[in-house]
Amino acid sequence: MSPKRILIDTDPGIDDALAFLLALASPEVSLEGITTVHGNVSAPQTTRNALSVLELARASQIPVYQGCDLPLVKESLLSPETHGDSGLGYANLPEPTTKAQAQHASDFLIETILSNPNEMTLLCIGPLTNVALALRKEPRIAQNVKEVFVMGGALFHPGNTTAQAEYNTYVDPHAAHIIYHSGMPITLTPLDVTYQCIFTPDDLKRLQKIDSPITKFIADSTRFYMEFHDEYQRIEGCVINDPLTLALTFMPEICDYQNLVADVDVSSGVGLGNTFADVYNYDKKTPNLRVALGVRPRQFMELFLERMESLAQKIS
Ligand code: RIB
Ligand code: CA
Numbered sequence: 299m300s301p302k303r304i305l306i307d308t309d310p311g312i313d314d315a316l317a318f319l320l321a322l323a324s325p326e327v328s329l330e331g332i333t334t335v336h337g338n339v340s341a342p343q344t345t346r347n348a349l350s351v352l353e354l355a356r357a358s359q360i361p362v363y364q365g366c367d368l369p370l371v372k373e374s375l376l377s378p379e380t381h382g383d384s385g386l387g388y389a390n391l392p393e394p395t396t397k398a399q400a401q402h403a404s405d406f407l408i409e410t411i412l413s414n415p416n417e418m419t420l421l422c423i424g425p426l427t428n429v430a431l432a433l434r435k436e437p438r439i440a441q442n443v444k445e446v447f448v449m450g451g452a453l454f455h456p457g458n459t460t461a462q463a464e465y466n467t468y469v470d471p472h473a474a475h476i477i478y479h480s481g482m483p484i485t486l487t488p489l490d491v492t493y494q495c496i497f498t499p500d501d502l503k504r505l506q507k508i509d510s511p512i513t514k515f516i517a518d519s520t521r522f523y524m525e526f527h528d529e530y531q532r533i534e535g536c537v538i539n540d541p542l543t544l545a546l547t548f549m550p551e552i553c554d555y556q557n558l559v560a561d562v563d564v565s566s567g568v569g570l571g572n573t574f575a576d577v578y579n580y581d582k583k584t585p586n587l588r589v590a591l592g593v594r595p596r597q598f599m600e601l602f603l604e605r606m607e608s609l610a611q612k613i614s
Contacts (some may be wrong), residue, residue, distance in 0.1 A: 309424030365403030374503025387522025
């Protein structure tokens with residue numbers, strides 16, 4: 299079976315970087331482009347980080363396109379407390395020797411999806427500003443994209459940014475609203491499943507048996523991320539939201555799903571950015587999201603660790 303052609307829209311971001319590494323270590327997918335967006339850090343910084351991580355993984359042939367540096371409506375909300383000022387925790391990668399492409403991320407998404415009808419899988423692991431802008435500029439991408447996987451939301455799980463809202467959705471709830479109501483075939487990976495997938499200090503010790511720039515990067519970046527999770531949420535380890543979302547593009551059996559009528563709150567109250575579902579479908583609407591609500595954490599973690607080990611053995 300030929301590999302899935304994927305595009306990643308992203309705000310690297312420690313767990314975003316781990317998702318890149320998992321994609322590069324997985325023959326089931328072919329990463330054809332990265333579009334960067336504001337989020338964990340600014341768009342110029344997420345762009346630098348994407349270029350640096352690709353260079354670390356000897357994958358600089360993959361083009362990077364910079365996108366929006368502000369949400370559609372709200373003020374910018376970065377998360378240095380979670381990912382560090384650089385966005386990659388304590389990792390200190392050299393300045394990238396490559397540059398981003400000149401084309402805007404939203405235009406690259408439009409051009410690539412329209413010129414490859416029903417071929418491209420879009421993985422969205424940051425605030426959805428670029429994808430919403432692309433949809434508004436060219437609504438036909440909704441009918442031409444093969445499938446969309448979104449890391450976002452917290453349906454029956456507490457938020458990680460407000461009591462109810464998950465970060466990607468809270469940062470740009472208006473963009474999320476556009477995506478959720480676009481008619482695109484979307485699979486949502488919310489905190490309900492990602493918070494069961496914790497990368498632990500023991501998992502890191504296993505990877506550190508291999509001496510490689512890859513394992514050094516994972517150690518340096520996740521050490522900061524683990525400190526955040528310990529301090530803010532008393533979690534021993536760190537939640538690797540984005541790699542789980544990537545894994546579902548080629549191993550959907552890791553999770554169990556429900557087709558739901560779902561929405562995101564864009565009102566200005568305490569619920570802003572909250573993703574919720576009409577579970578009993580009182581309004582008899584057609585479900586608009588396939589939501590991952592069950593997960594087999596060890597199956598995912600084993601996949602992630604095995605793939606990181608094989609990538610680390612290739613890159614010394
Ligand atoms: O809420 C978690 C999400 O927000 C992850 O994608 C993380 O990288 C941040 O973007
Ligand atoms: Ca992210």
